[in-house]
Amino acid sequence: MTEYRKVHDEVEAVSSGKAVLVAVSKLHPYDAVLEAYSEGARIFGENRVQEIESKFPLPEQRPEGMEVYLIGQLQRNKVRKAVALVSRIESVDSMPLIAKIEEEAGKIGKTIDVLLELNSSGEEQKAGFRSADELFDAAEHIISSCPHIRLRGVMTVGPLGYDHERNWEAFTATRKAFDRVSSLSDDIDVLSMGMSADWKEALEAGSNEVRIGTAIFGERQ
Numbered sequence: 001m002t003e004y005r006k007v008h009d010e011v012e013a014v015s016s017g018k019a020v021l022v023a024v025s026k027l028h029p030y031d032a033v034l035e036a037y038s039e040g041a042r043i044f045g046e047n048r049v050q051e052i053e054s055k056f057p058l059p060e061q062r063p064e065g066m067e068v069y070l071i072g073q074l075q076r077n078k079v080r081k082a083v084a085l086v087s088r089i090e091s092v093d094s095m096p097l098i099a100k101i102e103e104e105a106g107k108i109g110k111t112i113d114v115l116l117e118l119n120s121s122g123e124e125q126k127a128g129f130r131s132a133d134e135l136f137d138a139a140e141h142i143i144s145s146c147p148h149i150r151l152r153g154v155m156t157v158g159p160l161g162y163d164h165e166r167n168w169e170a171f172t173a174t175r176k177a178f179d180r181v182s183s184l185s186d187d188i189d190v191l192s193m194g195m196s197a198d199w200k201e202a203l204e205a206g207s208n209e210v211r212i213g214t215a216i217f218g219e220r221q
């Protein structure tokens with residue numbers, strides 16, 4: 001048993017049924033994925049392409065309705081595999097990466113969903129576009145010039161360590177960036193923020209997708 005049901009019901013209650021729960025299964029075995037699947041989980045978040053490749057069956061061989069999202073930093077030399085293995089890349093954070101995704105998705109005739117990641121905390125070691133302006137320019141570029149990429153929204157990872165004020169600042173800044181880009185296209189309707197420790201604040205700030213690992217699967221090894 002995982003805690004999927006409990007977390008799912010809490011997220012439903014707090015968001016009035018408006019938020020999607022991504023079960024972050026990184027560093028947990030495929031057995032745990034299947035357990036959560038049997039409890040109702042359908043969307044799984046992973047942060048490394050190699051782990052997805054070695055852990056999950058190929059997309060067409062996965063259980064009915066199972067989807068895998070890439071939520072971790074993506075190196076350009078892993079883009080080809082990522083595009084083939086996942087239905088959404090949530091951690092797109094540079095123009096060169098966008099160009100590479102467009103190229104590889106074009107080669108296999110796939111249109112891939114992406115979120116643009118904002119570095120909302122200003123932490124040096126964090127991934128993500130450094131400003132809402134840069135993120136907005138990238139969004140415009142995808143919409144005007146990348147037919148194999150469908151921009152779905154914006155993602156962020158809250159500040160390191162738990163601090164209510166800093167979380168709130170980061171989440172509301174991301175919410176603003178999302179509001180700006182969502183005016184560009186009707187496809188843009190996902191605001192992904194909130195993890196085990198901060199998902200309630202994220203929902204309060206307007207998130208409609210939370211990515212939760214530890215609270216569902218326990219501590220990672």
Ligand SMILES: *Cc1c(COP(=O)(O)O)cnc(C)c1O
Pocket residue numbers: 024026047071072157194195196197211212213214215
């Ligand atoms: C690991 C991870 C999560 C889940 O974190 P928990 O604290 O275990 O809930 C969410 N988003 C990203 C990008 C992650 O890498």
